[in-house]
Amino acid sequence: MKEEKPRRPLYYADYIQLDRLLGSQQLQSAIHRRPAHDEMLFIIVHQAYELWFKQILWELDAVLATFRSSPVPEEELGQAVLRLGRIAEIQRVLIQQVDVLETMTPLDFLDFRDDLIPASGLQSAQFRLIENKLGMRRQDRLQLHAAPYTSRLSEEDAARVEAAEKDPSLFDLIESWLERTPFLNFGEFDFWREYRRAVDTMLAADRTSIRSNPTLTEDEKATQLAGVEATARRFADVFEQGSSEPMDAPGRHFSRRALQAALLINLYRDEPILHLPFRLLALLMDIEENFTTWRQRHAQMAMRMIGTRIGTGGTSGHEYLDRAAERHKIFADLSALSSFFIPRSALPRLPSEVRSRMGFKFNSPR
């Protein structure tokens, strides 16, 4: 701690540097023709986005720091969850801001649109940083032109964005953390073997129930049995190393071991030691969903604002945003994982030794 010195009083306007902040709106229309009323909104809404992107990066960096430790300190997990929760809350504001931008009509946009060329929100270095720190890889990106996605960034920004591609991303760190989950193999207990057995039992019961159902015709039985076999094959893909890729969702894919851990965490979330991990995975899905919604809302707004024309940045904003919403996903495996859940009643029961180790030290054994 630095030595505290008596200091002069701090006032609000100086503290948040209002002079700079409120002096940073220069209408291009005012330079080139005459001020277009709605250009102020256009600037302010983008500035508000960038302020919030800075805050998201601030939280993301703190979460990354926590997960770079191995093991992750258990007293930092709660903090990480709070920070991810804050990101999700900020995203609600980002989405709400689209409604504000939509109060600008296309006609009003045309009053200054040509003055902006080729500036475009797609040139936001901070948003690229967020994507990269979450785990986006260059090859997963939509390719807009022949030029690399960093081509219109300043040299310094491009360097930061590219460095973030190389550093371990949240995806990488979460994958490693999942892979280290101790309870997948615990003494005699092999979660995956038990789970496989439970799935087999469940599927066998399904087959019997269909075959012995007197209200079904033979055709209906055949159809339903075919459905069970399809399910069986999909489970086999998760269980067997070397079989084809189990997750057919777009985006990056976790290792099988990481997926198994994510499954364990979701299915046994009521065990105290798994509750925060469960919430963490849920927040990763929330954050991904929110960015998808934000891109989709932007795509709608872009269509309404400029139709099927090419945007100021040289691309059809609508199409880019709409396809990015579908493709720029990182944690899609977590959402798709529910394909492999089985009902609580069919779940293997954890051995009491395992359950006891999942509880708090304070409490007596269960």
Place this chain on the structure above:
Amino acid sequence: MKEEKPRRPLYYADYIQLDRLLGSQQLQSAIHRRPAHDEMLFIIVHQAYELWFKQILWELDAVLATFRSSPVPEEELGQAVLRLGRIAEIQRVLIQQVDVLETMTPLDFLDFRDDLIPASGLQSAQFRLIENKLGMRRQDRLQLHAAPYTSRLSEEDAARVEAAEKDPSLFDLIESWLERTPFLNFGEFDFWREYRRAVDTMLAADRTSIRSNPTLTEDEKATQLAGVEATARRFADVFEQGSSEPMDAPGRHFSRRALQAALLINLYRDEPILHLPFRLLALLMDIEENFTTWRQRHAQMAMRMIGTRIGTGGTSGHEYLDRAAERHKIFADLSALSSFFIPRSALPRLPSEVRSRMGFKFNSPR
């Protein structure tokens, strides 16, 4: 007005029929196995959706009634706008309700999911009615199976839904109303001819400005000129009857005359007589956007809830909803119309006689 009789006091619980309302939640899980806690949420959220659908239909029917008159009584237009505004506000609630449904985890859903087969929210007759009354045609629908989309409705519901296919929809009535806009041809004034002239002037100025720009290389000039020509061709498509379809957005398409009227309304919205029509068109776009967002949020939720499995209704909910969000659009022409806007500074000035007729009778001539 009926004769008023003295009557006994009305109490809240009787007024809104609480006994029936709160006695309509029968957990299937409780019948077949044991109550699954989250099934109550599943029922309630769908019931809340249906209540709001009823309200949306109530408003929609009133708006349809207004637009079935020709001419539309000018003192009903404000009311119609208020009612469409209410629909948009209800949709915000529908979207918010997705967040509530997402508090149900996939594991909790599995506790009762199999008890529901083959019930599915896709069987909502009211939602089909809304789609049809807005203007969805059978051929524009995503085909789920060989069976028609009404196959799982009761006979009575199927009949209502099919009748709504045949009645003039909001799309049809708005198209006719647009086509009747008097100001497209008004005495000597031919809006479309003037607009075409203005577009030509603007494009000519663009070409000159590119050719005479000393900072551009010849290659850059060629590229930019090609862009101008592409724009010119697209405008030609709107101007020339018999040319190819100008609007390449998905969904239904307005007649050229209706599109021209919609353009006029958007471009000259500040004329008093056009302000309510402008707001009406904006609300139609809002309502379409909101249903798109609602479907997209549902698609995300379905993925998270059941992964890539087949939903209880026999389809992959995620995929159906995601594709319906893209395809089940009715007023997409209105959003895409901004492609054909030109800047205010290039707009043809309306003759003073026309402007004067667009004002209020009360005011002195402008």
Place this chain on the structure above:
Amino acid sequence: MKEEKPRRPLYYADYIQLDRLLGSQQLQSAIHRRPAHDEMLFIIVHQAYELWFKQILWELDAVLATFRSSPVPEEELGQAVLRLGRIAEIQRVLIQQVDVLETMTPLDFLDFRDDLIPASGLQSAQFRLIENKLGMRRQDRLQLHAAPYTSRLSEEDAARVEAAEKDPSLFDLIESWLERTPFLNFGEFDFWREYRRAVDTMLAADRTSIRSNPTLTEDEKATQLAGVEATARRFADVFEQGSSEPMDAPGRHFSRRALQAALLINLYRDEPILHLPFRLLALLMDIEENFTTWRQRHAQMAMRMIGTRIGTGGTSGHEYLDRAAERHKIFADLSALSSFFIPRSALPRLPSEVRSRMGFKFNSPR
């Protein structure tokens, strides 16, 4: 229009001055001790507020300019309504931002709270400007200390804020505009006399209906008749100049003539010429409601963050905000006006000459 010169390409980061914007977050905790993680959020959320305040002022100034003209140009009214609608939409973002700030826990706030003394959001000059431009008067303000409310502003800010007290506010301009409504007295037609007659008729019918109701006891009749008389007295207060003040809501009060005009606009809103004025009045109420909600949410947040302690600005934030939410109202008369509405069925019918003048010149007489 200025002569257009060829110019160098504009990039996003330069356009919205990202260097300045993102370089304006200086953690006080980092200067005095060590960086407190959550101070970044505290700065960013206040900066986002101030950006939006700037936008609100931008819209408000444009609306004030429109209403400073007399008569208000009829082709500017639609624009003014759109701008007020935008303010209301921005306020939804402001309210949503409170949820983000609430992700900061009191414990995290304590990590830097003392470094900020005496800076406080209550020192926002822009927010004072908004209040003053809407119509807040010095005497209506909550007095925090002996010192004037501008005491902690810079000299320049204090001067702007005080100048805004003297300029005609939106309240003043709307009041004048309402007073000029032509239809209050129109040829033979005296709206107020007719309305009074209608109210008297309605009250007489109410009395008769109560007296002749065989299901009521004498006591019940007496109670209900007393209610009618109370209503009669309250109407008398609006009708009679020189009687006591009719509006007992807090805040500023419109002149009787302005109130009468607002009543006319609300009751006959379906007449084309009154629809935009109706929407304008509705938006003034929306904007006031939204600021009230925003202050109330902030009051809750302040309680949770610092309890009943004194805030960094030297006051109990919770109490100030809660009382300001109740007291800093400007358009409360508009909300309270519904006290004096009578049912459509009892409304005086406008003479056809008046109705005709309320329509569009284009249309044939009604």
Place this chain on the structure above:
Amino acid sequence: MKEEKPRRPLYYADYIQLDRLLGSQQLQSAIHRRPAHDEMLFIIVHQAYELWFKQILWELDAVLATFRSSPVPEEELGQAVLRLGRIAEIQRVLIQQVDVLETMTPLDFLDFRDDLIPASGLQSAQFRLIENKLGMRRQDRLQLHAAPYTSRLSEEDAARVEAAEKDPSLFDLIESWLERTPFLNFGEFDFWREYRRAVDTMLAADRTSIRSNPTLTEDEKATQLAGVEATARRFADVFEQGSSEPMDAPGRHFSRRALQAALLINLYRDEPILHLPFRLLALLMDIEENFTTWRQRHAQMAMRMIGTRIGTGGTSGHEYLDRAAERHKIFADLSALSSFFIPRSALPRLPSEVRSRMGFKFNSPR
């Protein structure tokens, strides 16, 4: 588990009992005069509220069941937190619904308002149940009339509501659960004694720092020192049994021991065993805040809808709701508790034995 029998297919409309649900809207205006368009909205919005109240009660009952166990099973705590989180999410919908109701104008309400007398939303038995189950006591309620608050409920409803007054409420159960927190006294460790010491040290440092600050005048020093003494007295009130009540917020008050536990949980939330309790307390505050916001929004809406008139239920809706928003608080102590937080840097460090017991059994000692 009941034996599963083959059964006939379940369809959506039957499952959620659409016939009953959509057949429960009977316009009173249609009975007495002629249908008023907006009465449908009025009915539907109240029915939607009641559906959600049923869901809130469903979640609340499950949470109450968990906390009635002593000790609370550690594997149920996560579930309870999820359920409270769901209630908070439902409340967001309730608040959003006010925006829908506000699309009804006062004039439209007058078309059917008199037909409803004396029905009023204040007669909602379910809402009274929610209040009582949360912990509202009869004596804490706003008294509307001489009549008890259950006077207009059916006999059966009144009985349920009164029974809920007597059963242990969430407030009671949370208080007991807090009082049982083991870590307040743990072997040699007495949290409260340590905390008091830390507070004394902090206050002593504050006094020294003020006295030795060369930039302060004697007057300023005196003022600031008086502030420190006021703080000291307020802390003394919490520390000393038998001193005056420490929490001056409105509503119910927790026992000192429960407050101490809540303080411990908030200050040491990063210890794994305290994270879920921390989140639970945060959600109780969220839920209370949301009901406050909902009442405040309703109060605004009531003012706008009926002005200062008496509502259909015989009271001024605005005033009742506004005062209830302030007074009907149950967990205000939790929000006000932040008054007694001290900065992390001043917090007593937990002995390593205590910290170790707060961790998971699985992990090695810290």
